[in-house]
Amino acid sequence: MERQRSFSIKSTSVFLALVITTISSAIVFFTFLLKSNSSNANFQIDLSPVAAINETTTNLHISDSSVPPQANPILISTHFNPPENTSGSAKIPDFEHKTRGEVLVKEEDKVVVVTNLTSSVKAIELPRNNDEEKKKKKTKKRIDECDVTNGKWVYDSDYPLYTNASCPFIDEGFACQSNGRLDLDYMKWRWEPRDCDAPRFNATKMLEMIRGKRLVFVGDSINRNQWESMLCMLFQAVKDPKRVYETRNRRITKEKGNYSFRFADYKCTVEFYVTHFLVREGKARVGKKRRETLRIDAMDRTSSRWKGANILVFNTAHWWSHYKTKSGINYYQEGDLVHPKLDVSTALKKALQTWSSWVDRNVDPKRTRVFFRSAAPSHFRGGEWNSGGHCREANKLLNQTFKPSYSGKNIIVEEVLKQMKTPVTLLNVSGLSQYRIDAHPSIFGAKPENRRSQAVQDCSHWCLPGVPDTWNHFLYLHLLHKR
Numbered sequence: 001m002e003r004q005r006s007f008s009i010k011s012t013s014v015f016l017a018l019v020i021t022t023i024s025s026a027i028v029f030f031t032f033l034l035k036s037n038s039s040n041a042n043f044q045i046d047l048s049p050v051a052a053i054n055e056t057t058t059n060l061h062i063s064d065s066s067v068p069p070q071a072n073p074i075l076i077s078t079h080f081n082p083p084e085n086t087s088g089s090a091k092i093p094d095f096e097h098k099t100r101g102e103v104l105v106k107e108e109d110k111v112v113v114v115t116n117l118t119s120s121v122k123a124i125e126l127p128r129n130n131d132e133e134k135k136k137k138k139t140k141k142r143i144d145e146c147d148v149t150n151g152k153w154v155y156d157s158d159y160p161l162y163t164n165a166s167c168p169f170i171d172e173g174f175a176c177q178s179n180g181r182l183d184l185d186y187m188k189w190r191w192e193p194r195d196c197d198a199p200r201f202n203a204t205k206m207l208e209m210i211r212g213k214r215l216v217f218v219g220d221s222i223n224r225n226q227w228e229s230m231l232c233m234l235f236q237a238v239k240d241p242k243r244v245y246e247t248r249n250r251r252i253t254k255e256k257g258n259y260s261f262r263f264a265d266y267k268c269t270v271e272f273y274v275t276h277f278l279v280r281e282g283k284a285r286v287g288k289k290r291r292e293t294l295r296i297d298a299m300d301r302t303s304s305r306w307k308g309a310n311i312l313v314f315n316t317a318h319w320w321s322h323y324k325t326k327s328g329i330n331y332y333q334e335g336d337l338v339h340p341k342l343d344v345s346t347a348l349k350k351a352l353q354t355w356s357s358w359v360d361r362n363v364d365p366k367r368t369r370v371f372f373r374s375a376a377p378s379h380f381r382g383g384e385w386n387s388g389g390h391c392r393e394a395n396k397l398l399n400q401t402f403k404p405s406y407s408g409k410n411i412i413v414e415e416v417l418k419q420m421k422t423p424v425t426l427l428n429v430s431g432l433s434q435y436r437i438d439a440h441p442s443i444f445g446a447k448p449e450n451r452r453s454q455a456v457q458d459c460s461h462w463c464l465p466g467v468p469d470t471w472n473h474f475l476y477l478h479l480l481h482k483r
């Protein structure tokens with residue numbers, strides 16, 4: 001009896017022990033499962049001791065690739081606590097690795113991850129508290145009620161969306177990496193609107209939205225920049241590369257300006273037509289000479305081919321400069337009149353009015369959505385594009401606390417858009433692009449063998465992948481939410 005009793009007590013405790021073991025190992029197992037699920041390729045930084053950030057609320061990934069080999073193994077903060085073993089979370093083998101050159105600093109209500117590379121310092125702010133994060137999410141607006149230009153650049157190791165190897169459409173002028181640019185951080189910034197949740201770019205979804213349609217970019221080489229970016233972004237969702245081709249087999253070069261790429265599986269085309277001014281460049285007799293003029297009262301000759309597009313993305317800005325318009329002397333033409341002198345703002349306004357009446361006459365808003373991209377900033381220092389200006393030393397963003405300026409050309413565009421019958425969406429990229437002095441080709445706008453000299457730098461166009469991907473992301477967001 002005595003024995004039996006003690007046995008039965010024993011067996012109960014054994015049973016209890018078994019139950020406890022099973023439950024706790026199940027917890028360990030499921031926690032591990034959750035962790036490994038969420039962190040497959042890019043491991044997730046484990047902030048559990050400092051902040052309650054969990055799988056569902058954060059998409060911060062710091063992948064190894066974001067830490068170049070020369071990164072400094074410096075840990076400046078004592079606030080950082082290593083993860084505890086007791087929580088049952090699986091140890092992330094790369095953790096030590098990850099702390100190289102990165103510092104987690106605890107602040108009032110957020111965790112700041114500072115990556116100290118010799119070349120740059122990045123700060124990524126994360127809401128520290130789940131409840132606060134949730135509250136913020138609730139108050140965030142729908143994308144169509146939200147000013148996406150109000151926000152900040154955040155480092156995102158899931159970026160870029162494509163590479164020089166995964167996109168065959170980047171021409172030499174924008175192919176910085178292929179041309180020898182070594183620092184790659186400029187590809188890794190994502191624009192994050194402050195007041196709304198911007199879904200990530202989904203190439204498949206974008207292709208579905210333009211199925212059977214024509215997406216047409218019209219403008220100068222900066223629009224070509226954006227168009228190539230769009231081709232690259234969409235190409236990532238295409239299974240058979242042969243199903244994407246230029247309809248007349250043209251290769252992309254700087255000199256030519258008409259392209260139509262067909263995505264056969266979606267029966268859509270993504271086209272580009274070059275026109276520096278949107279209005280017509282021509283020649284006229286002035287005195288005894290025939291001179292180049294700009295017909296500010298007539299549309300560019302390719303305009304007949306923009307008709308019938310379902311999405312039109314226009315731009316013009318850089319060519320409206322004193323230099324490129326021959327100081328406005330004997331250059332601008334209306335009818336038979338060549339203005340002896342006209343200032344560039346007046347000419348731009350007249351040209352945009354010519355453009356806007358063309359749109360109002362030729363575009364059916366039920367069929368076609370019209371966008372106008374605002375002027376993209378240049379970042380020449382110590383000179384202009386034609387006088388030794390440079391941006392070579394730039395490998396980090398400008399201080400994001402500075403307030404970007406807004407050019408007079410953009411104000412003229414806004415005034416003209418307001419008077420139009422056709423609704424036109426302004427892709428307002430000027431401000432956010434101003435921080436990105438790091439993202440121009442500089443000397444890497446040409447292969448080393450094609451570089452004339454280091455004195456010629458491109459601080460106007462943008463490396464691809466890079467900033468124009470963000471402009472296209474905006475385009476995507478607008479198409480997604482305002483249909």
Ligand SMILES: *[C@@H]1O[C@H](CO)[C@@H](O)[C@H](O)[C@H]1NC(C)=O
Nearest residue numbers: 052053054055056057130134
């Ligand atoms: C993670 O966040 C989600 C949604 O905010 C919440 O439902 C869940 O309970 C959280 N999990 C943990 C372990 O905090």
Ligand SMILES: *[C@@H]1O[C@H](CO)[C@@H](O)[C@H](O)[C@H]1NC(C)=O
Nearest residue numbers: 082083084085086090091092
């Ligand atoms: C945590 O686990 C590792 C092995 O996974 C062990 O080396 C270390 O001593 C443990 N630390 C604590 C505080 O238990």
Ligand SMILES: *[C@@H]1O[C@H](CO)[C@@H](O)[C@H](O)[C@H]1NC(C)=O
Nearest residue numbers: 072074076114116117118121
């Ligand atoms: C980053 O590292 C450099 C080189 O070791 C050092 O001089 C600098 O003070 C560090 N900056 C910060 C913010 O830790």
Ligand SMILES: *[C@@H]1O[C@H](CO)[C@@H](O)[C@H](O)[C@H]1NC(C)=O
Nearest residue numbers: 164165166177178179180181
């Ligand atoms: C991409 O850039 C790297 C680095 O410069 C280069 O080695 C590689 O050949 C490039 N790939 C293509 C397809 O151009």
Ligand SMILES: *[C@@H]1O[C@H](CO)[C@@H](O)[C@H](O)[C@H]1NC(C)=O
Nearest residue numbers: 200201202203204205206208
């Ligand atoms: C992208 O969009 C497609 C089609 O709408 C959808 O099936 C897919 O799940 C989306 N991908 C992501 C990562 O959201």
Ligand SMILES: *[C@@H]1O[C@H](CO)[C@@H](O)[C@H](O)[C@H]1NC(C)=O
Nearest residue numbers: 255256257258259274301302
């Ligand atoms: C674009 O195509 C039209 C018609 O084929 C042609 O007349 C024009 O010269 C082309 N323009 C450029 C810049 O290639």
Ligand SMILES: *[C@@H]1O[C@H](CO)[C@@H](O)[C@H](O)[C@H]1NC(C)=O
Nearest residue numbers: 121123398399400401402403
């Ligand atoms: C950015 O500018 C603000 C205000 O001018 C200044 O307080 C801050 O220290 C600057 N940050 C960096 C990283 O230079």
Ligand SMILES: *[C@@H]1O[C@H](CO)[C@@H](O)[C@H](O)[C@H]1NC(C)=O
Nearest residue numbers: 149404406414428430431432
């Ligand atoms: C475009 O953004 C700038 C700030 O970058 C702002 O000053 C301007 O008012 C915006 N324009 C419109 C039409 O929203």
